[in-house]
Amino acid sequence: MTTSLELAERLRAKFPALISAPAEFRGEITLEVSDPEAIPEVCAFAKRELGFDYLVDITSVDHCGEDPRFTLAYHLYGYGHLCPLRLKLRLSEEKSELPTVTGVWRAADWHEREIYDMMGLRFRGHPDLRRILMWEGYPYFPLRKDFPLSGKPTRLPEVAFTEPAPLDGGPFVTIAGGKDTIAREPRARIPETDALEPRK
Amino acid sequence: MGEIRDLQYQEPAARAAQAARALAGAPAPAAELPDLPSEKMVLNMGPSHPSTHGVLRIVLELDGEVITKAMPDVGYLHRGDEKIAENMTYSQFVPYTDRLDYLAPLANNVAYALAVEKLLGIDRQLPPRCQFIRVICCELARISSHLLGLGSYAMDVGAMTVFLHTFTEREKIYNLCESLTGARFTTSYTRIGGLSRDLPPGWIDQCRKFCREVVVNIDETETFLTRNRIFVDRTRGVGVISREDAIDYGLSGPNLRGSGIEHDLRKAHPYLVYDQLQFDVPVGSAGDSYDRYLVRIEEMRQSVRLLEQCLNKMPAGPVNIQDGKIALPPKDRVLTRMEELIHHFINVTQGVNAPPGEIYFGHENPKGELGFYIHSKGGGTPHRLKIRSPSFVNLGILPKLLPGHMISDVVAILGSFDFVMGECDR
Numbered sequence: 001m002t003t004s005l006e007l008a009e010r011l012r013a014k015f016p017a018l019i020s021a022p023a024e025f026r027g028e029i030t031l032e033v034s035d036p037e038a039i040p041e042v043c044a045f046a047k048r049e050l051g052f053d054y055l056v057d058i059t060s061v062d063h064c065g066e067d068p069r070f071t072l073a074y075h076l077y078g079y080g081h082l083c084p085l086r087l088k089l090r091l092s093e094e095k096s097e098l099p100t101v102t103g104v105w106r107a108a109d110w111h112e113r114e115i116y117d118m119m120g121l122r123f124r125g126h127p128d129l130r131r132i133l134m135w136e137g138y139p140y141f142p143l144r145k146d147f148p149l150s151g152k153p154t155r156l157p158e159v160a161f162t163e164p165a166p167l168d169g170g171p172f173v174t175i176a177g178g179k180d181t182i183a184r185e186p187r188a189r190i191p192e193t194d195a196l197e198p199r200k
Numbered sequence: 201m202g203e204i205r206d207l208q209y210q211e212p213a214a215r216a217a218q219a220a221r222a223l224a225g226a227p228a229p230a231a232e233l234p235d236l237p238s239e240k241m242v243l244n245m246g247p248s249h250p251s252t253h254g255v256l257r258i259v260l261e262l263d264g265e266v267i268t269k270a271m272p273d274v275g276y277l278h279r280g281d282e283k284i285a286e287n288m289t290y291s292q293f294v295p296y297t298d299r300l301d302y303l304a305p306l307a308n309n310v311a312y313a314l315a316v317e318k319l320l321g322i323d324r325q326l327p328p329r330c331q332f333i334r335v336i337c338c339e340l341a342r343i344s345s346h347l348l349g350l351g352s353y354a355m356d357v358g359a360m361t362v363f364l365h366t367f368t369e370r371e372k373i374y375n376l377c378e379s380l381t382g383a384r385f386t387t388s389y390t391r392i393g394g395l396s397r398d399l400p401p402g403w404i405d406q407c408r409k410f411c412r413e414v415v416v417n418i419d420e421t422e423t424f425l426t427r428n429r430i431f432v433d434r435t436r437g438v439g440v441i442s443r444e445d446a447i448d449y450g451l452s453g454p455n456l457r458g459s460g461i462e463h464d465l466r467k468a469h470p471y472l473v474y475d476q477l478q479f480d481v482p483v484g485s486a487g488d489s490y491d492r493y494l495v496r497i498e499e500m501r502q503s504v505r506l507l508e509q510c511l512n513k514m515p516a517g518p519v520n521i522q523d524g525k526i527a528l529p530p531k532d533r534v535l536t537r538m539e540e541l542i543h544h545f546i547n548v549t550q551g552v553n554a555p556p557g558e559i560y561f562g563h564e565n566p567k568g569e570l571g572f573y574i575h576s577k578g579g580g581t582p583h584r585l586k587i588r589s590p591s592f593v594n595l596g597i598l599p600k601l602l603p604g605h606m607i608s609d610v611v612a613i614l615g616s617f618d619f620v621m622g623e624c625d626r
Contacts, residue, residue, distance in 0.1 A: 026556045053447050056562065063573050073573065075560055075588075079447060082468050086560065093309060107450030112594040118258055118282075133275035133625060142283060149287050163527040 004029040004083040030086045036098040043104045052076040055105035060115045064145035068092040100126040118143035224284045239435025247276045251356045251611040254621030267616025270602035277625035285585040290316045299384040301623040304341035305387045310334045310564035313390035315572035318557045331472045332521045333508045339503040344373045345566035346496045353615035357434040393527035395522030435489040439613035442445035449597040453568025454495045459487035465564035477509050489616035496527045
């Protein structure tokens, strides 16, 4: 019966310069990877040679005010040996970028998009790094510690009114990008002048 | 009284003559139709679509009726639960877990409580009665969630009756929840180190009665669907997921087992008292939508088995851990004794004092592996709480799975996935 600790030692034997001694807390083994650039290589080895075929989760933690600011935790699991393992790495705010592991497990795709969305860390080589929970064009990263719980005022994208209305040229007109919903409301057109009818 | 005739009625001879005239006057059909410029159509499905079970949006690119590309768009129900959790004590977050998978709130409560207890190092010291009641909660939630999943799945592919039939049984589970927790839907039943209250008198008998009735209901549901020609045609061979893909995309729960991988966290890493109970883990063989349906049907029967064992073995004793620093002391002692008053005060205002460290706890929820990753810097509030929700991860396979299927298969595949957007978007 293999244990997480044995697998951790085998991973460490392969990358002695990169991986710290295994730490144990509540029966869970954590390894720290010192270089974020090496994470795809370490993960590929763990999957190929050590049987960690299931990526449970990737999580980021923001230690605002510390350096390096971010921690990432990769939770691995193997259906062959039923052993979990956690890989951790630290990432500075100036860098905020690391290589993707989507080439190792396809499950990493949405996890990495979520981390990008919530914490603003970019994954180099990711096939489709877009926001996933917030909308495209949202300017902040809400799970960072310096983002207030109450949120910040943001303009919602005005999907319906950014382009001319479908009835453009017809009896009703609307102005794209009006300042409020009253201004954006479709109105009757004055046929000769092609202008809006004044509001009553 | 004359003959009643249709307004448009024509004598057969007149119709034949008219057809001949039209044919003579019509231009001869062109020898060859020019190639029509074929263009792919983009179809927006959702976020408000009955088969998306909430607010999932999928942008489908179609070539005729065949899907060539699918882009799921999630996040319409994003409430920032993880941010909220960082700003409150561990106990205060329990009601938020009701709103994750809102079809199985009891199971979420148990999963969250176990995660925090693992961080505190007390998950093996819970009183036996508490552990048995928690198993009952999980299995009731599983039956409730699968009944709804099956009902809406059958409705999506055209069978209305099943939905009404399974909802009759869910109503009984809600009644049980109501007498157990005081709420039908948002239960918030667990506490860190125990439960909010013990079983009410007579509840075990009510639950036994429910077990006897639900087995009949499951059998009847099967007779509606398992050999139903329409249902089988709509689901068999549709949405086939191979073993390799299921693992690579991180599927969990019935969706993983439907593809033939025998993995259940209750068996692989037993928590609570699952190692003292007998149950089987059903697996599929082909990995199609029909197999995922069969797995859910059998899982409900196994849950009933577990329920009966728990009800028979239910031990006596307290339901809360006997440590005032973790679970609230009984109210009559709080009002009469100094030490309990202090514990109560500290527990309510500051929360349990968790050690610094990090844990991940994965729980076999009805939808799959619900995991909580807690990063603690000490004190009563998590520094970071990540919810690994099964629905979020399970939906990640859609861009791979949907292309090549017909548009009507999308409904069958989504139904077989049984996801909940409240949990997916958090």
